[in-house]
Amino acid sequence: MADSITEKVIQAVKQFDMLEEGNRVIVGLSGGADSVALLYCLKSLEKILGIKVYACHVNHNLRGKESDGDQAYTESLCKDLGIELRVFSVDVMGASAKHKSIEEKARELRYEAFCNLSRELGAKVATAHNACDNTETVLMNMLRGTGLKGLCGIPPKRDYLIRPLIYCSREEIEDYCKENKLKYVTDKTNFSTDYTRNKIRIELIPKLLEINPSLFNTIRRMTYALSVDSGFLENMARDALDKAGIGDGIYETEFLRNLPEPVFTRAVSLMLKEKNIEPTSLRINGFGKIIRTGHGKINIEKNKFAVVKKGKAEIQFIPQKYRQINT
């Protein structure tokens, strides 16, 4: 009889078209319970799904010997399971990302490694996010302030990334490890400095489970329904931008300002993202306002201006003048 983790992984893989026969898939392997279970489960499904499993470990070098111990464990596990493993060693502390926490920088470097390996092997990347992570993400976004998109939680599939454990709870995963005699490391840095996520996980979720013992499933159903709504509105905005665009990142304001509100704000958000500008509500509102009034110029970010003039809207890069050097 198949265990529930295997069943749920197959269900998620099929529902979200995560994998098809002949696919290669790289498991992001920290060595923790989630990723060890995911690796073992996908390996056991290689024949059934017609896939080939690889693993990738990113050593963040944040905990000295402990980090190296985790790496050594993933190496021995993959050797035992006959899985090809790639190890990347990254320098999180040296990474030059301003205004970012250590977690954010580590995450960025980790996904960069995943992305590169994915290209090299022509493979998808499976990360071990589970139903509990999904619920935590929804609550965290809600508490920080969010709109529809933030309530959609962790997408089960995005570009080359897939999350086959999205239907499994942490408890089920730990049981699966026990049943299959899988050892795993306990990654102490995992969110340990993220005050909000910790508080949500340790203090909030147990209270919520008292009210609704099926919390993770309830939230999973909600995020699925919301993703359908959100994706539809995002597509409408993308279509609208295609129609409003006249090339070179310039858009007709007449077309934009006649869009219904939810499509308008999403279109403005996409215009910002196109220029690698984080679409905060302050920026969306500011840019949206000058598009609506038909003219104006606002400083969006250092050296970047949103400009609306003669029926056209665009984001211009206006670099600082070279400092004059007195000779």
Add this chain to the structure above:
Amino acid sequence: MADSITEKVIQAVKQFDMLEEGNRVIVGLSGGADSVALLYCLKSLEKILGIKVYACHVNHNLRGKESDGDQAYTESLCKDLGIELRVFSVDVMGASAKHKSIEEKARELRYEAFCNLSRELGAKVATAHNACDNTETVLMNMLRGTGLKGLCGIPPKRDYLIRPLIYCSREEIEDYCKENKLKYVTDKTNFSTDYTRNKIRIELIPKLLEINPSLFNTIRRMTYALSVDSGFLENMARDALDKAGIGDGIYETEFLRNLPEPVFTRAVSLMLKEKNIEPTSLRINGFGKIIRTGHGKINIEKNKFAVVKKGKAEIQFIPQKYRQINT
């Protein structure tokens, strides 16, 4: 200097076009802090907003002498403030609503009284729902399982109903009562049997406030943004149904099944609501499925069938045959 409650009430009234000059407004007055504050605040704004304030108390007769005491208090308060008060006495226990809790029945009878008086006086009805109620409602819906609509919280305005305290927290309201020396009764039945809402209010909200002290504002902004999205999708569904309808509650399935998913499910939900059937996801999915396959018949509720045949979808009432009586 104006106090924050008055400012926030004016803000809400203007933002949501709740009231205009010459309007009559009936305050639903339980005698609790919220409704007493609302009554006093709107009365103080009569000249500024150009409105005329009335009050309506519904005695649910659920707590014997205590209920009568509440009624007496509202009578003396309105006399002091020179406000015309109407009192309705309802029989909650005798109301014949199946599968409904006492709270639900009381609510139904209360709103029936509001609605009747609203018609009689040609007035809007203001209820005292505040920012905390809004947050509780969002969390309750989320814990019970919901989609976009349930996350929109309490609508600030719907038909003849307005909620001018929607930006005010319970704490601010109690402070306002203290400052203005307003007495109020403590309605002990108020949600006292609603396990989930109580648990959310007493155990959950304080934890959430530890993480985000501006919780009520954060959720208010979220529900506002979501309402815009939700309203837009609802309108699309209504427009689609108008186009798919051929009269007598019959709809062209060809048109319906080509709708994008979020519009389709909302259109099916509206078809159920039109026939006074609660649109549960089970019913929406069932009816949706036979619309998509192009034929079928399912029992939606006692004596009610969703029928899809020859490119047409409708809900048919098929009453039980009269029982044959052996003579």
